[in-house]
Amino acid sequence: MNLDTPVLNLMGVARQQSLKHSFCGLGPFVAKKLNKLGIKTLGDLIYHLPFRYEDFSNITPIAKLKPANTEHRRGISKSQATLGFTKKPVPNEIFCIKGIVKDIETTKAWKKQMEITTAIVEDETGAIKAVWFNQPFMEQNLHIGNEVYLAGKVKLGKTGLFLSSPIYEISKYQNSEMSSLNHTGRVVPIYQETIGLTSRWFRNFFAKNLPQIIASQKEFLPQEILKQHNLLPFSQALYQAHFPDSMEMAQKAKNRFAFEELFLIELFVLRERMKINQQKSPSIPILADEIKKFVDSLPFKLTDSQKKCAWQILKDTEKTNPMSRLLEGDVGSGKTLVALIGALNCFKNGYQSAIMAPTEILATQHFKTAAILLRKSKIKIALLTGKKDEIISQKLGYEKDGQFMPETIEISRTKVLEKTRRGEINLLIGTHALIQDKVKFGNLGLVVVDEQHRFGVAQRAKLCQKTKTFQGLIPHLLSMTATPIPRTLALTIYGDLDLSLLDQMPQGRKPIITKIFTPDQREQAYEFIKEHLKKGEQCFIICPRIEKKETPDNEPFKKNIWTNAKTVKEEYEKLSKEIFPKFKVAFIHGKLKVGEKEKIMRDFKNNKTQILVSTSVVEVGVDIPQATIILIEGAEHFGLAQIHQFRGRVGRNDIQSYCFLFADSPSKNTKARLSAIIKAKNGFELAEKDLEIRGPGSLIGDKQWGISDIAMANLNNLQLIETTRTEARALLTKDPFLRQYTILSQKIANFGEKIHLE
Numbered sequence: 069m070n071l072d073t074p075v076l077n078l079m080g081v082a083r084q085q086s087l088k089h090s091f092c093g094l095g096p097f098v099a100k101k102l103n104k105l106g107i108k109t110l111g112d113l114i115y116h117l118p119f120r121y122e123d124f125s126n127i128t129p130i131a132k133l134k135p136a137n138t139e140h141r142r143g144i145s146k147s148q149a150t151l152g153f154t155k156k157p158v159p160n161e162i163f164c165i166k167g168i169v170k171d172i173e174t175t176k177a178w179k180k181q182m183e184i185t186t187a188i189v190e191d192e193t194g195a196i197k198a199v200w201f202n203q204p205f206m207e208q209n210l211h212i213g214n215e216v217y218l219a220g221k222v223k224l225g226k227t228g229l230f231l232s233s234p235i236y237e238i239s240k241y242q243n244s245e246m247s248s249l250n251h252t253g254r255v256v257p258i259y260q261e262t263i264g265l266t267s268r269w270f271r272n273f274f275a276k277n278l279p280q281i282i283a284s285q286k287e288f289l290p291q292e293i294l295k296q297h298n299l300l301p302f303s304q305a306l307y308q309a310h311f312p313d314s315m316e317m318a319q320k321a322k323n324r325f326a327f328e329e330l331f332l333i334e335l336f337v338l339r340e341r342m343k344i345n346q347q348k349s350p351s352i353p354i355l356a357d358e359i360k361k362f363v364d365s366l367p368f369k370l371t372d373s374q375k376k377c378a379w380q381i382l383k384d385t386e387k388t389n390p391m392s393r394l395l396e397g398d399v400g401s402g403k404t405l406v407a408l409i410g411a412l413n414c415f416k417n418g419y420q421s422a423i424m425a426p427t428e429i430l431a432t433q434h435f436k437t438a439a440i441l442l443r444k445s446k447i448k449i450a451l452l453t454g455k456k457d458e459i460i461s462q463k464l465g466y467e468k469d470g471q472f473m474p475e476t477i478e479i480s481r482t483k484v485l486e487k488t489r490r491g492e493i494n495l496l497i498g499t500h501a502l503i504q505d506k507v508k509f510g511n512l513g514l515v516v517v518d519e520q521h522r523f524g525v526a527q528r529a530k531l532c533q534k535t536k537t538f539q540g541l542i543p544h545l546l547s548m549t550a551t552p553i554p555r556t557l558a559l560t561i562y563g564d565l566d567l568s569l570l571d572q573m574p575q576g577r578k579p580i581i582t583k584i585f586t587p588d589q590r591e592q593a594y595e596f597i598k599e600h601l602k603k604g605e606q607c608f609i610i611c612p613r614i615e616k617k618e619t620p621d622n623e624p625f626k627k628n629i630w631t632n633a634k635t636v637k638e639e640y641e642k643l644s645k646e647i648f649p650k651f652k653v654a655f656i657h658g659k660l661k662v663g664e665k666e667k668i669m670r671d672f673k674n675n676k677t678q679i680l681v682s683t684s685v686v687e688v689g690v691d692i693p694q695a696t697i698i699l700i701e702g703a704e705h706f707g708l709a710q711i712h713q714f715r716g717r718v719g720r721n722d723i724q725s726y727c728f729l730f731a732d733s734p735s736k737n738t739k740a741r742l743s744a745i746i747k748a749k750n751g752f753e754l755a756e757k758d759l760e761i762r763g764p765g766s767l768i769g770d771k772q773w774g775i776s777d778i779a780m781a782n783l784n785n786l787q788l789i790e791t792t793r794t795e796a797r798a799l800l801t802k803d804p805f806l807r808q809y810t811i812l813s814q815k816i817a818n819f820g821e822k823i824h825l826e
């Protein structure tokens with residue numbers, strides 16, 4: 069059975085293979101619901117693993133049932149504690165019994181407009197009532213004389229103990245060929261559900277179909293690896309994941325799947341890396357004298373980190389192996405300059421380079437920075453934007469009050485493209501249109517991608533295709549990001565990139581003063597801001613959401629807190645009208661059009677507005693020297709590393725800057741978490757904490773990578789990651805094309821299509 073078969077076609081497959089009763093209930097209707105859970109193929113379906121289990125494997129004699137203890141939930145008062153009550157957790161509040169149905173009937177409680185089905189169930193030790201609310205069909209499910217298993221909470225009612233809406237299973241109907249119980253009397257899987265597809269549905273489906281599906285599948289992990297790491301073989305693991313013999317076996321099954329997927333990720337990224345390495349890039353010699361001249365011409369000294377990273381990049385571009393490097397550094401650590409050193413070395417060797425930025429405003433900023441810093445070299449830089457095209461030649465610039473003022477001339481887009489193609493533009497700066505448009509380079513040596521965590525595999529392939537020189541060479545690639553990436557992620561989803569860390573800030577920067585405010589200090593904070601605005605400084609105010617309607621998709625458990633979180637729209641109204649009526653307040657958020665956002669940012673950059681109320685979207689990397697205060701509302705809604713990045717938006721100047729944190733629910737936990745930000749020296753520490761507490765989504769956005777929950781949960785398991793990486797590397801060294809591992813190779817190919825690590 070092919071695991072790629074769409075669930076919709078499974079019925080057909082079963083018919084073809086005359087597996088008469090297989091996949092019953094799997095029509096288009098169910099397929100649609102499965103789709104809602106992201107299940108499209110048979111493979112997705114069998115890998116829809118339980119997210120937890122209930123242990124109903126112990127059958128309790130009815131006489132021994134005890135009501136669920138709810139005391140510990142309410143907490144225990146001091147007086148109760150002195151009376152000898154302790155906060156002992158109740159071990160397992162859910163009981164499983166086995167008995168005979170003696171009676172069953174449904175009555176209507178008129179007042180409550182509720183139908184109550186009550187069954188009496190008896191074993192050798194006694195009898196108990198089982199009660200279901202508004203499930204009159206229970207009467208059709210259970211009949212007098214049935215031997216049943218019931219699992220549920222025991223409660224104390226007016227007439228004694230009863231089982232409250234227990235899960236049921238009739239033992240008499242059990243087909244002896246199947247592994248007897250599916251819903252009770254064992255360790256029972258609980259699945260992520262959707263309306264109409266309950267855990268019960270999944271258990272029934274798997275009980276019927278799993279054995280034959282498993283029988284048609286082969287192991288694809290190498291035997292040596294299974295042995296060495298004590299992993300369950302595929303068929304056993306799959307069965308034990310859905311119907312474990314014990315909690316231990318469930319865990320062992322999970323271990324196998326975690327290993328399997330991380331191993332596939334590692335094989336995938338290492339193979340991608342191999343593919344890139346099969347291509348060639350121009351070898352660009354390091355012209356040390358030229359670079360020294362440039363560095364000496366700068367108005368500041370490079371940090372040691374900048375020197376180290378620039379050197380790593382230059383060493384890479386000297387090789388014919390294409391560089392795939394990620395330059396990571398906090399906001400303001402000076403990544404652009406490091407990239408410019410690479411670009412300059414390219415220019416001096418007769419190669420072109422390109423810098424891509426996520427927005428026009430950032431591209432424009434890079435263009436100006438490059439023009440100013442590289443003014444003494446003869447490099448020709450052009451800015452390619454949507455609206456107008458500019459080309460700058462440093463000869464056109466002039467010194468004014470000791471400062472170099474670049475002068476730009478505007479030329480048509482066509483002309484920029486033509487000059488780029490002819491190699492007359494040495495450094496082309498622009499948005500992603502650079503690789504999407506009709507841009508052709510003469511001899512591109514280096515591409516720099518700014519503020520993008522990861523230049524994905526697909527994009528890289530496109531870039532290579534577009535920019536191959538006539539000798540068939542592809543450019544070296546440098547990505548830059550301010551998002552700190554913990555080591556575990558660097559080894560997995562970023563595993564095909566080499567890392568350079570800018571872990572030092574330029575000298576002379578005043579550390580930003582960070583302060584956590586309590587709600588009653590709000591006035592004080594506003595007064596402080598007013599004082600600074602009067603001096604011509606500017607302020608960011610960050611809110612967790614745009615407007616009240618919005619709810620977070622991925623954190624339903626936080627909905628309560630969330631509904632109170634401040635919104636950009638409301639804050640903007642309040643701040644502009646009541647609090648800061650004398651100042652110009654603007655707002656920005658992700659739902660605005662690109663053009664609007666750019667204009668708002670430009671106005672703020674040019675000091676036309678003093679306060680910018682914003683969601684987390686404020687373009688990273690935009691340099692706003694007069695912005696000295698950033699006030700973050702609802703700080704508990706943000707990751708620590710994210711707050712750290714926000715904080716980097718101020719402090720671009722030698723004026724003292726401030727970061728004020730407000731929390732809507734200043735619990736002890738929140739305070740402890742936030743205070744880590746005050747102590748942290750760089751984003752990496754905070755990123756590790758975020759990964760641990762909030763998972764990878766909090767660091768690089770909740771992108772759908774196509775990775776399973778188990779793999780996601782293991783993205784902070786450094787030991788497992790290192791093990792799988794070592795094994796993946798060893799296997800590829802032994803057999804680079806996995807010729808002896810055809811099923812595994814096929815798996816990786818399929819996996820590569822499914823995931824999108826970008």
Ligand code: ADP
Nearest residue numbers: 368369370371398399400401402403404405574
């Ligand atoms: P980011 O890493 O956030 O992209 P930038 O490259 O925009 O940072 O640099 C921030 C600012 O710091 C720029 O104005 C840049 O010119 C300046 N800068 C870069 N390196 C140094 C240094 N070694 N000393 C002082 N200032 C520097």
Ligand code: MG
Nearest residue numbers: 403404518689
């Ligand atoms: Mg930057």
